[in-house]
Amino acid sequence: MSSTTTRKTLLSGSRPTGRQHLGNYVGALAQWIPMQDDHDCFFMIADWHALTNNYNDTSSLPENIQYQVLDWMAVGLDPERATIFVQSAVKEHAELSLLLGMFTPLGLAERCTSWKDLVIEQGLEEMRTYGFLGYPVLQSADILMYQAHVVPVGKDQVEHIEKCQDLAQKVNVRYGEVFRIPQWKLSHAPVLLGNDGRKMSKSYNNCIYISESSEEMWDKIRVMVTDPARIRKTDPGNPEKCSVWDYHKVFTDDSRHGEIVENCTTAGWGCMQCKKVLFEAIDAHFAPARERRAAHEKQPGLWKDVLMEGNRKARERAQATMSVVREKLHLYPSNGSE
Numbered sequence: 001m002s003s004t005t006t007r008k009t010l011l012s013g014s015r016p017t018g019r020q021h022l023g024n025y026v027g028a029l030a031q032w033i034p035m036q037d038d039h040d041c042f043f044m045i046a047d048w049h050a051l052t053n054n055y056n057d058t059s060s061l062p063e064n065i066q067y068q069v070l071d072w073m074a075v076g077l078d079p080e081r082a083t084i085f086v087q088s089a090v091k092e093h094a095e096l097s098l099l100l101g102m103f104t105p106l107g108l109a110e111r112c113t114s115w116k117d118l119v120i121e122q123g124l125e126e127m128r129t130y131g132f133l134g135y136p137v138l139q140s141a142d143i144l145m146y147q148a149h150v151v152p153v154g155k156d157q158v159e160h161i162e163k164c165q166d167l168a169q170k171v172n173v174r175y176g177e178v179f180r181i182p183q184w185k186l187s188h189a190p191v192l193l194g195n196d197g198r199k200m201s202k203s204y205n206n207c208i209y210i211s212e213s214s215e216e217m218w219d220k221i222r223v224m225v226t227d228p229a230r231i232r233k234t235d236p237g238n239p240e241k242c243s244v245w246d247y248h249k250v251f252t253d254d255s256r257h258g259e260i261v262e263n264c265t266t267a268g269w270g271c272m273q274c275k276k277v278l279f280e281a282i283d284a285h286f287a288p289a290r291e292r293r294a295a296h297e298k299q300p301g302l303w304k305d306v307l308m309e310g311n312r313k314a315r316e317r318a319q320a321t322m323s324v325v326r327e328k329l330h331l332y333p334s335n336g337s338e
């Protein structure tokens with residue numbers, strides 16, 4: 001694509017958690033899909049990052065990667081327009097992480113919020129590892145490897161991009177223009193709760209998955225926790241205290257929002273009716289994804305081919321970056337021939 005060279009490079013990714021739920025969709029995928037139109041996108045399945053807190057059992061990784069790629073493609077990440085790849089298939093990430101580690105003061109790593117939270121405050125001994133302490137450095141390597149202009153992040157991730165910028169600056173000041181300084185693009189995506197009203201998480205068994213059938217989706221939506229004040233159908237409710245309303249704001253057409261608020265606050269309808277409206281909106285929203293997924297599943301090797309090509313493209317870009325890094329840092333082979 002001729003415009004690729006003039007487009008800004010974007011890097012984003014997530015750990016291989018397997019089947020993607022509506023929280024993954026709203027928080028990341030729905031943001032990434034339109035960015036493919038005007039960015040040179042690299043979407044990474046961060047399998048090494050998955051090991052930082054899950055190093056004792058990696059058996060689910062292959063299946064999770066497969067499901068993740070299938071879901072990503074189903075909702076509209078397009079391997080023809082974006083590079084979808086697996087972090088561990090591009091070994092240069094490990095090399096760059098090692099090098100950036102040399103530039104990382106221990107204090108900087110220890111000030112990371114997740115380290116302070118899990119290791120210092122909660123005292124989780126199993127997290128007191130070299131790998132977990134260093135994961136922001138690996139994350140910096142992921143970003144700098146692609147000379148990314150833009151990294152879409154949630155508010156809690158901004159500190160990591162700032163650390164990445166600091167590291168890149170530090171290297172650039174000493175060794176010349178090695179890295180592009182990446183900028184973050186703050187996402188204002190709403191957070192959707194699980195159907196039991198808690199944080200949406202596989203471990204709570206409260207997720208609604210993108211790949212579920214209409215029937216499965218309805219089974220989960222109809223038992224969603226609502227405003228506790230609505231004990232009887234005649235009790236008026238407050239949408240702001242109900243996670244069903246949070247979903248409506250994302251999936252139901254804006255033209256119906258007034259009707260939903262009115263019917264909730266005046267007890268004009270029961271919660272089941274309200275959930276029916278929501279179900280119809282979600283079901284229609286994911287109908288094209290279901291069709292795409294069904295078509296992709298007829299080609300069993302497709303997800304592997306997509307990753308193979310994505311890994312190849314990512315590796316090419318990574319090798320170009322590492323040639324520059326090695327040369328600028330006077331590392332072997334310093335003459336650029338390998």
Ligand code: SF4
Binds near residue numbers: 237275
């Ligand atoms: S009517 Fe709808 S918004 Fe109001 S409490 Fe029930 S489910 Fe929630």
